[in-house]
Amino acid sequence: MGELARLVLEYGPAFWQALLLTWKLTLLSFVPGVLLGLVVTVLRLLPLPPLRVALGAYVEVFRNIPGVALLIFIVFALPDLEVVIDYEPSVVLTLALVCSAFTADYLRTGINTVAGGQVAAALSLGLRPLQVIISVVLPQALRAVVQPMTSLLIALMLSTSLASQVPMAGRELTALVSKIATDSAAGIGAFAIAATLYVLTGLLIAWAGAALEQKLRILK
DSSP: OHHHHHHHHHHHHHHHHHHHHHHHHHHHHHHHHHHHHHHHHHHHHSSOHHHHHHHHHHHHHHHHSOHHHHHHIIIIIGGGGTOOOOHHHHHHHHHHHHHHHHHHHHHHHHHTTSOHHHHHHHHHTTOOHHHHIIIIIHHHHHHHTHHHHHHHHHHHHHHGGGGGGTTOSSOOHHHHHHHHHHHHSOHHHHHHHHHHHHHHHHHHHHHHHHHHHHHHHHHO
């Protein structure tokens, strides 16, 4: 306990800044990732087979590639193609691409819960296919995938530890633990504090997701 108290007193502001950066990276990657996943999902529903194949390949690639490998490619390989992206945007881009692939996959599962009769009824009322997707199918699919999307957000928050692999200006939680372990050999205590902050953040996200799911269930 004495070691933990000393770490909190000495590195408290650093842990707070690291936690804020972890939250920032999570939010900046989750929002565009979900929006991109929505676009991919809508386009995959259109009756254009070549587009479906291309977007299916997109989902499979970014769903199955390791995040750290994708980050290394963006940071160290893209400059060979005259594409240079700063470290923090590279982390955000990596996480957003992975998030978009999983979002598209989860939404496809949610779309399968929508009864085909509803689509046929909407088409018979004169709605265009894109209107049916946006007004009838997607709202129900989004409602059905609240819990998987909550798990995705938690996984994305934990994956911000990828930022420890590049020399960013700020340090998120994992990078801060590494620095403290190197500077003061207090790795176990620093890890315990960081793990607690990760767990508390995950529990907060899970609580918010459960509350949203409960609200949508009442409104259903």
